[in-house]
Amino acid sequence: MEQLKQELKDALIEALNLEDITREDIADEAPLFGDEGLGLDSIDALEIILILERHYGIRIENPSEGKAIFYSINTLAGYIEANRKR
Amino acid sequence: MEHSLKTYITAGTIISSLGATTTENMRHIRAYRSGIRLLDDPALYEAPFMGARIESGGWEKESPADALSGYTRLERLFIASLTGAIRQSGIDPSGTDCLLILSTTKGNIDGLTTDSFREALFLSAMAQKIADYFGMSHQPVVVSTACISGVSALIAAYRLIMGGRYKRVLVAGGDLLTRFVVTGFQSFKSVGAGRCRPYDKKRDGLSLGEACGAVLVTSDRHDVRDRSPIVIEGGAVTNDAHHISAPSRTGEGLYNAVSHAMEEAGVQPCDISCVNAHGTATVYNDEMESKAMHLSGLDAHPLNSLKAYWGHTLGASGIIETIACMEELRSGELFGTLGFEATGTTYPLNLSDRHRHMPLHRCLKTASGFGGCNAAIVLALEAQAKQPVRRPPVRTRLVRRCTIGQGTVVRDGTVVFHSAPGEAFSSFIRAAYAHLSLDDRRFYKMDDLCKLGYITAACLLSDVDWTSRYKPEETGIVLSNASSSLYTDIRHQQVIDDLGDKEASPAVFVYTLPNVVMGELCIRYNIRGENTFFITPAYDRAFIRKYALLAMERQKLQACLVGWCDYLDGHYRSQLEWIERIT
Numbered sequence: 132m133e134q135l136k137q138e139l140k141d142a143l144i145e146a147l148n149l150e151d152i153t154r155e156d157i158a159d160e161a162p163l164f165g166d167e168g169l170g171l172d173s174i175d176a177l178e179i180i181l182i183l184e185r186h187y188g189i190r191i192e193n194p195s196e197g198k199a200i201f202y203s204i205n206t207l208a209g210y211i212e213a214n215r216k217r
Numbered sequence: 218m219e220h221s222l223k224t225y226i227t228a229g230t231i232i233s234s235l236g237a238t239t240t241e242n243m244r245h246i247r248a249y250r251s252g253i254r255l256l257d258d259p260a261l262y263e264a265p266f267m268g269a270r271i272e273s274g275g276w277e278k279e280s281p282a283d284a285l286s287g288y289t290r291l292e293r294l295f296i297a298s299l300t301g302a303i304r305q306s307g308i309d310p311s312g313t314d315c316l317l318i319l320s321t322t323k324g325n326i327d328g329l330t331t332d333s334f335r336e337a338l339f340l341s342a343m344a345q346k347i348a349d350y351f352g353m354s355h356q357p358v359v360v361s362t363a364c365i366s367g368v369s370a371l372i373a374a375y376r377l378i379m380g381g382r383y384k385r386v387l388v389a390g391g392d393l394l395t396r397f398v399v400t401g402f403q404s405f406k407s408v409g410a411g412r413c414r415p416y417d418k419k420r421d422g423l424s425l426g427e428a429c430g431a432v433l434v435t436s437d438r439h440d441v442r443d444r445s446p447i448v449i450e451g452g453a454v455t456n457d458a459h460h461i462s463a464p465s466r467t468g469e470g471l472y473n474a475v476s477h478a479m480e481e482a483g484v485q486p487c488d489i490s491c492v493n494a495h496g497t498a499t500v501y502n503d504e505m506e507s508k509a510m511h512l513s514g515l516d517a518h519p520l521n522s523l524k525a526y527w528g529h530t531l532g533a534s535g536i537i538e539t540i541a542c543m544e545e546l547r548s549g550e551l552f553g554t555l556g557f558e559a560t561g562t563t564y565p566l567n568l569s570d571r572h573r574h575m576p577l578h579r580c581l582k583t584a585s586g587f588g589g590c591n592a593a594i595v596l597a598l599e600a601q602a603k604q605p606v607r608r609p610p611v612r613t614r615l616v617r618r619c620t621i622g623q624g625t626v627v628r629d630g631t632v633v634f635h636s637a638p639g640e641a642f643s644s645f646i647r648a649a650y651a652h653l654s655l656d657d658r659r660f661y662k663m664d665d666l667c668k669l670g671y672i673t674a675a676c677l678l679s680d681v682d683w684t685s686r687y688k689p690e691e692t693g694i695v696l697s698n699a700s701s702s703l704y705t706d707i708r709h710q711q712v713i714d715d716l717g718d719k720e721a722s723p724a725v726f727v728y729t730l731p732n733v734v735m736g737e738l739c740i741r742y743n744i745r746g747e748n749t750f751f752i753t754p755a756y757d758r759a760f761i762r763k764y765a766l767l768a769m770e771r772q773k774l775q776a777c778l779v780g781w782c783d784y785l786d787g788h789y790r791s792q793l794e795w796i797e798r799i800t
Contacts, residue, residue, distance in 0.1 A: 147724070150661040170658055173463045177405060177723040185720070194406055 136208045142182050147175050159204045168203075176201060188216030222605040224378050224449045226371070226434050226596065227441045229540030230301030232294055233428035233527050237275030238301070242537075243544050246526050246552055247572065253412045253424045253528050262399045263718040267412055269426030269528035270394050288346070289325045289337055294429035295347050295389050302431040303351070306440045308385055310351040316383045317357035319344045320370035320390035321532040322730060323706075327395045331711045334785070340701055340752040347389075355383075358760075359752035361701055362732040364495070364586030365454065366390065367430075367535020368594050369749055372452035374434035375594075376767040379605070384436050390536035391429035397710060398531070399425060400718045401726035405462070407499050413529075415496035415522035415554050416503045416568055418561035423497040426528020430536035445547050446599040450579075451481030453772055455690060456739040456748045457589035462727045464501045464585065468508030471583060471591040473690050473745060475513045478581070478593040481771055483603045486514040489595075490577040491551050493542045495584045496522020497529050502585065507562030509591075515581070516564045519573060525555035535584050539594070542580045546598055549577050587727065588736030590748045611769040613762075613796040616776075619677035620792045621649075621669060628676055642787050646672055653679070659737065664705045664728035666784040667737045670696075673791040674738050674778065681795055683776050684743070691775040693747025694735045695765045698783035701731045701752055734782055747774050756781040756792065769798050 140154045149169070162168035164176070171179075176197050183189040189211065191197055200210045230238070234252025235245040245252075252269040261268070276297050288296065299317075303310055310317075325337045336342050344357040360370040367390040374386035392398070402408050402425060409422030433440060434449065455477065457470035465471070479485070492515055494506050510516040523538050530537060545551055553571045560566070578601040583593045597603070620627045624636040624645050634652045636645040646668045650660060653675050660671060683692065705728040713721050727733060732750040739745065747768045751761065758781075765777040780793040 148661045149658075151658070172460065174461075174723050174727055180406075181404075181720070181722065192406070 146178050187211050189214050224375050225441045228302040228305035228433040230298045231430045231537045232276045232298050234269035251526050261396050267424045298429045298431035299389050302433050306433045308440050313354045314384035316355050316386045317348045318370045318388045319359045320366040326397045329710050341754045361752050362750045363588050363730045365584040365590045365592040366532040368584040368592035375449045378436050380767045386434045389431040390533040392531035392533050394427035400713045400721040404721035404723045413498035413524050414556035415498040417557045418559040420498040424528040426530045428530035428533040428537050447543050448599050448602045450595040451478045452594035453477035454592045454748050458739040458743050458745050461733050461736040462587050464505035468505045471509035472512040474591040474593040478595050482595040489581050490579050492520040492581045496524050504562050507564040511564035519551050520566050521554045539582050546577050550574050588732040608770045611766050612799045616795045618794045619673050621673050622790045667734045669784050669789050669791050670734040670782040673793045677793050687775045689743045689745035691773050692744045693774050694778045695749050697751040700785040702729050704785050705729050
């Protein structure tokens with residue numbers, strides 16, 4: 132699980148062009164979206180959907196389903212563990 | 218003789234999935250026929266999807282045989298539709314008082330390959346080829362402001378005529394259904410599973426389409442052969458300053474466009490007979506529009522969306538839908554919103570899936586698009602139209618200028634920052650960002666065109682205080698360039714060519730529109746007024762400044778960012794100026 136979280140952080144930094152941010156800046160429980168956390172937006176959510184499909188074989192058709200899943204690194208990693216196809 | 222102040226719109230020609238002439242298109246709409254069907258064509262997308270395509274056949278007859286060789290498919294569509302508009306109005310397009318404005322988002326993007334920049338990909342080269350075909354005197358202008366391009370181009374034509382610059386402007390809008398566009402909208406999860414259902418409870422996204430349309434905008438009533446002439450009474454463009462792709466949550470930007478357009482026209486909501494809205498059938502767009510119509514006092518007015526007939530035809534949509542509005546005004550028949558069954562927006566709108574006969578005098582046409590832009594235009598039957606008001610000419614002062622090129626940032630003649638000779642754009646622009654001590658997460662997400670515009674504006678506006686003097690909707694942006702978003706277009710094409718249709722990246726695709734740089738600047742500086750992006754072969758500073766002046770003359774605009782911002786394959790050049798109206 133810990134490895135998956137680190138892997139996710141790297142994938143987000145790479146795919147979402149979070150250039151000034153390192154793994155250490157992303158707390159596992161901090162919100163990813165909104166002004167409080169990383170400040171991700173709806174385009175980032177679509178990019179995360181692509182990451183889930185590409186790396187873990189998880190399909191999310193409706194972006195609004197993603198809201199709870201994408202809340203934090205913890206929720207995202209938990210969902211991937213439970214649903215991953217690869 | 219006194220120069221007529223009225224601006225007529227006439228000779229509308231539509232080529233779409235519903236036919237090669239306006240008459241044919243209207244006949245199909247009246248019979249509730251849609252051009253949208255299930256397209257199973259791997260050249261467009263790896264899976265079947267709902268879209269509307271122009272079938273070959275009919276329309277080719279509209280363009281003379283000599284037009285068929287040496288021109289791309291889109292160029293031939295433009296030539297065919299313009300030929301129709303010229304024939305209907307009987308004008309001489311080569312006259313010195315006549316201009317051509319093209320509205321397109323992606324032009325000849327079907328010819329994009331990732332290894333070379335072909336001349337045809339440059340929108341102004343395409344426009345020049347079309348202008349040359351008709352022997353036109355003036356260099357044409359391209360408006361490329363995402364999905365509002367068509368309405369925005371009509372407003373540009375109207376302003377240039379009202380400003381006395383031209384007597385006639387031919388306006389043509391066109392976009393093709395291509396793999397480029399389909400993969401992009403699929404990556405945004407914006408494409409609905411079935412035929413689009415604007416404003417309906419069960420709507421789940423848009424249907425893409427392709428079309429081309431042309432009209433003549435003219436101050437000369439002799440060009441108008443219609444039994445009931447139609448005039449343009451006003452038009453406005455605004456920005457949400459909210460997000461580069463997501464529609465506003467409040468509808469305020471569209472409300473501003475609507476109210477500014479009505480104000481220019483000198484009309485109240487009770488003077489508007491009907492509204493033809495954008496109505497793409499994405500959940501968020503239609504919801505935003507319902508809020509904007511409520512704010513505008515227009516939610517009880519008869520309203521429709523025509524997207525379920527033609528699909529969303531991007532740069533053509535504002536033109537062909539306006540032509541439909543003209544038909545509706547003349548016939549007193551408001552077309553039904555095909556597929557609408559039950560209210561699916563917070564504020565219920567006055568919709569029907571059936572055509573409705575009613576007295577129609579004046580129509581409001583709106584559009585909204587990526588980059589947060591909104592546009593609204595008011596059309597009326599001449600018999601009921603208000604007498605236009607002549608506006609006093611506006612004078613402006615140049616407050617500040619910033620230029621970036623060859624690794625150097627210059628503000629008002631002083632070098633602010635420069636990098637080592639020959640330094641690559643990416644490291645230069647980062648160094649400039651660091652030099653200006655900026656801290657904005659959005660910067661790293663931007664494509665190179667936006668980074669260039671962002672740094673130029675940051676340097677330009679760092680110590681200009683306008684927020685205490687002007688309201689956000691009194692400030693605007695008029696920009697131009699030669700390369701549109703071509704460099705990012707190639708990145709999107711590369712992704713789908715190398716990885717596959719379903720791997721298209723929304724974070725790349727969103728930047729395949731040049732006006733998104735205006736969207737970024739509007740968000741950063743809370744600029745909410747005028748938003749027009751022109752494509753010209755070289756920077757025509759006089760034209761851009763004149764256009765900002767015309768917008769100030771006709772609209773609330775008090776201060777405006779004007780200029781040039783061009784990026785292509787490591788070559789870059791920008792010049793932005795902040796100008797303010799002298800009162």
